[in-house]
Amino acid sequence: MIEELGTTEQGELVINIGPQHPATHGVLHLVVTLNGETIRKVEPHLGYIHRSIEKMCESLSYRQFIYTTSRMDYLSSHINNHACALCVENGIQVEIPERAQVIRVLMDELTRIASHLLWWGAMAMDVGAITPFFYAFREREMINDIMEETCGARLTMNYMVPGGVMMDIHPNFQRRVKELLLQFKHKLPEYHELVTDNVIFQSRTKGVGYLSADDAVSYGTSGPTARGSGVPCDIRKLYPYDVYSKLEFSECLAKEGDTFARYLVRMNELEQSIRIVEQLIDNIPEGDFQAKTKAVLKLPKGEFYQRVETARGEFGVYMISEGAMQPYRIKFRSPGFSNLSALDHMARGAKIGDLVAIMGSLDLVIPDIDR
Amino acid sequence: MWSLSKISGLIDHWLNGKLGSGWASVAEMVIVGLCVIGLFAILGLVLVLMERKVSAWMQIRLGPNRVGPKGLLQSLADTLKLLVKEGLTPDGADKFLFNLAPFVAMIAAMLLMAPIAFAKDFQIWDVNIGVLYITAISSISVIGILMAGWSSNNKYSLLGAMRSGAQIVSYELSAGLSILSIVVLTGSLKVSDIIAAQQNGWWIFKGHVPALIAFVIFIIAATAETNRAPFDLAEAESELTAGFHTEYSGMKFALFFLAEYVNVFIVCAIGATLFLGGWMPFHIGSWEGFNHIMDYIPSSIWFFGKTFFLIFLIMWFRWTFPRLRIDQLLNLEWKYLLPIGMVNIILVTIVAIKGWHF
Numbered sequence: 001m002i003e004e005l006g007t008t009e010q011g012e013l014v015i016n017i018g019p020q021h022p023a024t025h026g027v028l029h030l031v032v033t034l035n036g037e038t039i040r041k042v043e044p045h046l047g048y049i050h051r052s053i054e055k056m057c058e059s060l061s062y063r064q065f066i067y068t069t070s071r072m073d074y075l076s077s078h079i080n081n082h083a084c085a086l087c088v089e090n091g092i093q094v095e096i097p098e099r100a101q102v103i104r105v106l107m108d109e110l111t112r113i114a115s116h117l118l119w120w121g122a123m124a125m126d127v128g129a130i131t132p133f134f135y136a137f138r139e140r141e142m143i144n145d146i147m148e149e150t151c152g153a154r155l156t157m158n159y160m161v162p163g164g165v166m167m168d169i170h171p172n173f174q175r176r177v178k179e180l181l182l183q184f185k186h187k188l189p190e191y192h193e194l195v196t197d198n199v200i201f202q203s204r205t206k207g208v209g210y211l212s213a214d215d216a217v218s219y220g221t222s223g224p225t226a227r228g229s230g231v232p233c234d235i236r237k238l239y240p241y242d243v244y245s246k247l248e249f250s251e252c253l254a255k256e257g258d259t260f261a262r263y264l265v266r267m268n269e270l271e272q273s274i275r276i277v278e279q280l281i282d283n284i285p286e287g288d289f290q291a292k293t294k295a296v297l298k299l300p301k302g303e304f305y306q307r308v309e310t311a312r313g314e315f316g317v318y319m320i321s322e323g324a325m326q327p328y329r330i331k332f333r334s335p336g337f338s339n340l341s342a343l344d345h346m347a348r349g350a351k352i353g354d355l356v357a358i359m360g361s362l363d364l365v366i367p368d369i370d371r
Numbered sequence: 372m373w374s375l376s377k378i379s380g381l382i383d384h385w386l387n388g389k390l391g392s393g394w395a396s397v398a399e400m401v402i403v404g405l406c407v408i409g410l411f412a413i414l415g416l417v418l419v420l421m422e423r424k425v426s427a428w429m430q431i432r433l434g435p436n437r438v439g440p441k442g443l444l445q446s447l448a449d450t451l452k453l454l455v456k457e458g459l460t461p462d463g464a465d466k467f468l469f470n471l472a473p474f475v476a477m478i479a480a481m482l483l484m485a486p487i488a489f490a491k492d493f494q495i496w497d498v499n500i501g502v503l504y505i506t507a508i509s510s511i512s513v514i515g516i517l518m519a520g521w522s523s524n525n526k527y528s529l530l531g532a533m534r535s536g537a538q539i540v541s542y543e544l545s546a547g548l549s550i551l552s553i554v555v556l557t558g559s560l561k562v563s564d565i566i567a568a569q570q571n572g573w574w575i576f577k578g579h580v581p582a583l584i585a586f587v588i589f590i591i592a593a594t595a596e597t598n599r600a601p602f603d604l605a606e607a608e609s610e611l612t613a614g615f616h617t618e619y620s621g622m623k624f625a626l627f628f629l630a631e632y633v634n635v636f637i638v639c640a641i642g643a644t645l646f647l648g649g650w651m652p653f654h655i656g657s658w659e660g661f662n663h664i665m666d667y668i669p670s671s672i673w674f675f676g677k678t679f680f681l682i683f684l685i686m687w688f689r690w691t692f693p694r695l696r697i698d699q700l701l702n703l704e705w706k707y708l709l710p711i712g713m714v715n716i717i718l719v720t721i722v723a724i725k726g727w728h729f
Binding site: 134204351 | 426527534600611696
């Protein structure tokens with residue numbers, strides 16, 4: 001139980017931000033110690049949405065456990081599924097058809113765009129501008145429609161299975177993705193005009209929540225949070241999987257390490273994702289969308305690890321197999337958890353308004369942190 | 372051309388004949404009070420609907436469109452809902468102050484209606500210190516907010532109220548200075564005199580650049596004084612949930628809500644009166660024909676048109692800009708707006724002394 005906190009002995013105010021609060025985007029609970037408006041300490045309390053997914057996975061087969069991972073980081077469920085599928089494929093040593101690999105990467109990048117769009121709207125809303133949220137959802141809706149057509153679901157797609165993808169892409173897929181790209185490239189400058197170039201937004205984010213490159217490494221941050229501090233950590237570049245090694249795209253880095261740098265990294269990643277989708281959308285090779293695999297998968301005895309780059313950072317799956325139909329133990333390395341751990345360090349000495357902006361720039365998804 | 376003074380004169384005459392002068396003035400006060408309450412309610416409904424429609428328009432949505440024709444009765448339905456809702460008072464709250472605060476906020480907004488000229492010869496009280504009265508009364512509304520924040524026994528409310536106190540007290544200076552520049556140009560504090568001085572052109576056009584600067588400062592300060600975004604720190608929902616009115620529900624919340632919108636109307640009305648000529652039609656120098664056509668438009672339409680244009684401007688700010696941080700907010704006031712306002716008032720004085728204005 002969390003005791004009722006009022007003020008500390010030094011007369012500092014202790015307030016609970018969350019578990020229900022507009023800025024935490026989920027059931028995150030922050031116990032914030034304040035001196036007036038200045039933050040002395042931020043203490044995240046977790047566990048409000050713990051579903052013990054890792055334990056559940058131990059009683060599910062290698063095909064089934066992938067579906068639970070859609071419910072972790074629900075904004076990049078494709079990428080989570082991708083990591084698990086790759087991990088199982090490592091174990092059963094199966095060759096994935098080229099077509100399936102391309103479809104997977106396409107879905108990953110579309111998911112990344114959708115996730116970053118939602119983050120962009122939420123970030124703007126955190127610093128007080130409500131309108132961008134609706135603009136972001138306009139484009140995100142198009143991606144959701146594409147997903148619905150091909151995967152049958154809009155949020156928890158469960159599309160990637162060991163051996164490839166569950167079903168072939170919808171005949172409309174390529175046309176609709178091209179429509180999306182056309183509109184999105186047209187709207188992206190509008191986004192920059194509305195938020196990035198706004199004087200108030202820049203003064204709210206520049207120099208706020210500084211995270212040095214050393215701290216970024218020592219807190220274990222990854223993804224845009226670490227790249228905003230100038231730490232190259234894009235798994236797609238460092239440990240390429242599927243067809244990423246053949247694609248042309250650049251890793252987005254910024255040196256400043258503040259909230260605005262993290263913002264810019266994500267905005268640039270949107271452009272890089274568009275670049276990847278553009279390279280692939282007309283070059284989906286013919287062939288099978290799924291490799292032939294046994295109905296009941298059994299992994300050999302041993303340990304398997306696979307990491308991928310989700311929209312929030314490095315997502316890792318660590319699997320121990322005892323040779324049974326179910327994994328013996330599964331551990332997920334979620335990007336949000338490590339990124340959240342740096343929050344206290346970044347927020348100390350800042351104002352309450354800054355805390356919200358910093359949290360926005362970390363792009364926290366709470367079910368990902370609390371598995 | 373159009374004047375409402377005949378009607379009011381008729382009522383005054385009839386009441387005096389029936390009741391004698393003493394009771395007649397009491398009866399008039401009651402009538403005026405009822406009119407103000409009625410206007411207050413109507414303004415609240417109209418402005419809430421307008422805000423929702425404007426925000427919907429800016430956010431590629433439709434906005435309320437189910438209740439009544441084109442959703443026109445939506446805010447009426449909302450009011451009904453708030454009326455029948457239970458007005459909770461939290462256990463730890465200071466009950467007297469907690470329940471008093473919304474009324475203080477509302478009464479301050481109501482009192483501000485007195486010196487505003489809604490149309491030609493249609494003004495409740497043309498007091499000779501009209502502008503001074505406005506600046507004095509508008510400071511009272513902060514007491515309501517501080518009271519609400521303090522008595523709620525909620526840390527979010529307290530933080531919101533403290534922010535609001537710091538903000539309103541500082542921005543009042545800028546608003547006061549820009550109002551003062553018009554007083555310098557007119558040479559009178561009386562609202563009717565200020566409007567009369569703009570017969571051949573509004574101050575924003577006549578007063579050269581200094582009047583324009585004063586107008587811009589006034590709009591910024593007015594937005595801040597009414598706690599509207601980008602200065603809505605007192606109720607910054609992503610930081611302090613709902614700020615000073617976190618603990619309020621039902622009609623008590625509605626009173627704060629109403630007071631906010633009526634305050635927006637009033638600051639815009641003051642802005643329209645001081646800088647855009649109040650009910651004065653738009654005149655261009657010696658274009659007799661044009662001026663005549665403009666005179667045919669009733670004065671109340673001119674007044675409400677200008678006021679609602681300014682209200683739209685303030686709504687536009689809200690749905691476009693992110694929120695400032697508290698220290699940036701105070702920096703903006705004390706380091707930029709106030710010094711600019713002070714220099715500007717000297718410029719205005721020079722313009723007024725030399726008679727450079729038109």
